[in-house]
Amino acid sequence: MMADLGTIAVLLGLALSLYAAASSVAGRLAGIPELVVSGRRAAYMTIPAAAIGSGALVTAFVNHDFSIKYVYEHSNLVMDREFIWVAFYAGNDGSLLYIATVYAGMAGLAIWVGERQRPEIMPFTSAILMGVLAFFFFVLAVFANPFAPLEFSAADGLGINPLLSHPAMFVHPPLLMAGLAGIALPFAYAAGALISGRTADEWLDLARVSGIVVWAILGSGVLLGAWWAYTILGWGGYWGWDPIENVALMPWLAMTAFIHSVMVQKRRGMFRMWNIVLLNVAFVLAQFGMFINRGGPVVSVHSFAASTLGAVFLSFMILSALFAFGVFFWRYPMLRSDRPIESFLSREVAFLVNNFLLLGIVFVTLWGVVFPLITEFASDGSVTVATPYFNRVNGPLFLVLIALMGIGPVLAWRKASGASVRRWLTIPLLLSAATALGLASAGIREPIAILAFAVLVFVASVIAEEWIRGTLARRRAGDNWALGWWRLLNGNRPRHGGYVVHLAILLLAFGVVGTQFFDQRGDFALRPGEAATIGDYRLVYTGSEETPRSDRVLRTGSIDVYKGATFIETLRPWHAFYPAFNQASVRAAIRSTPIEDLYVVPSDFLSDGRLVLRVSINPLAWWLWIAGPVFIAGTALALWPNPATETRRAPSPARPPAAAGPSSRRPVPGGQAEPGSTA
């Protein structure tokens, strides 16, 4: 029953999205507005179609309808019920249905908003959005039907992969998949505008806002994945440069480049071609991610089981690339910059360097992902490209990129004066040098880590300097510290939201440097009563208890932690063995403090009664997870809509000529003259 309903919903979704795409284009080309409207309504109707499909599958899971193969393969009677939601997207077919559903919602919203702001570009934009959706529905209908029946009758299902029984699984995969699919939104706005022949900035605000939203969704998904890896994979790390992690990171980096570079277009009317290229690259990289994820040729810990879908997604990726760059080159002659670059020492150039570095990291990462494939074809012995390579090549690039976060904001648009730059950078550079000196005299002997900390302090103090000076000015106007600071942030939310996001990146980098350079770890096999020592900690294994569960053997170890002679706390990591999967799932016990994490994970319970423990001290790991909320807060601040009162601050009848003339020697102050413009 649910299978039939779901199948019908998928077919309906396919028909609706195809019709929506076709009639939007036909109506626009033939000049029949009714056809365009009809296409738009069909596009909205894909949302209920996809939702009914998803609802049917979830209902089948809840009712344990094992006549459906997908339900049989990803759930069973004894699994914890809340993880049925995870089981929904635990496999290839269901996750595609999830993507189709969430993407239909996002596309519908994009069409609704776009229709209100830029109706002239929307027929083609909707057609592109619906074309992508039609692809998802097509794959669901033909290659990956989640409602396919089970060939035999089964009383119970196989159950869910134990590694997925983790709270992060409720949000990490949904956000990641939504973010990857959602990159189609800014791309569709830009490409739709180009096809419509609107080659100025018609698509800009729509693409910028939707781009920042999907970028934030994707970024949160990646960070939550790191948290999941940290608490469950049991090696004490959070990022392994695994191909699947890389293919999610690459489009995020390309989008990061875009949301920086788009500011130049917004403010100065420059980089029009370049911004389109960035969106094209991000879109194609997102398709590449889906391809690698679903039956791509790269081995990974979390790719879905090998499937024939690889070829389908590869074809779609190639089609996407041809389409994106085809449109670009077709309209290329019409994409002109309003203005030239005036000086190497200018914010425009800083943004170019930012893009250069971000795309450099993308390139290195892509190269590392595909190189093993190249060698496999080119020679007999294949090679592995794993963590050490990426850390070594990307690490320095990230450090330079972070340093640039401290330099870019103090450069004026068009042409910065050396004196102004000196004035802004002297204190941060002194603080940064003092940090380096302090760390070195405190006995830290990792030159790269010292350099990294110095860079972090430099960037943080550039931001702090601007906030302090701005708040001081408002204090003179009568505000108190907190209110003054808040009003400063509110006065130009895109700019200061950007700073908050930069702070989140600094926090992340702080945690990365701490854990990469100063971690200690050890493996211990302990009998009850025995102790292990690591760093200042002494860990006494006092025993374990076994909790019977229907689907697993759950063993919780008790470990008393002493620092010196003082007892601190008892850590209880657990280890669950799932006989049906012949697989264990572990949960680390982490004593987390801002200074360091004590991380204890039970690798194995040996038959002779010993417990194998992996213990590590991860300095500053706490800051990695603080970065997440700060990142979200900064993005929200940057995107918060301007109330009407904001407009009164800029009495700007003269703005266009003031910003235009190269012969005007007066630099336009970065970002402050017009609220709402991003600097």
Added chain:
Amino acid sequence: MRTALLPLVILTLATVACGRPEPGLEQRAQRLESQIICPVCPGETLDQSQVQVARDMKVVIRERLNAGESEEEIRQYFVDRYGTRILAQPPTSGISLAVWLVPPVGFAAAAIGLYLVVREMRRRRQPAGTGLSGASEAGLGPYLKKVDEEMSGERDDSA
């Protein structure tokens, strides 16, 4: 700015010159563990992997270090048994030299390209001449002054 940078540079050089203390056996073992891939779990290094094979290989590493073998000899030992794919980063020889060379060469080329493009874009402004005439700039005086007032205390780049 240069005076502020100087101590940083000196300091970094000094730290590098001091060098790090000679790593102990455990540090060397852990360094090797992060450089060798677990043969049965795709893409995971020994220190990341939780399977028995990886644990056995960690024991082998420690035994061989105890027996006085160098890190290079131990790496070679594993390469002889499993092939170069056991190394987490490709060797700097043969075809896999390319994986190391392409990024820096690509960067250098792209950096030069970027420089040339920006220089070209700067040149274009000379004949453009679409700027303000002196008169219209003078007409904007009051507005620009107002901007300056609003800017005071905030980051202004016109200093």
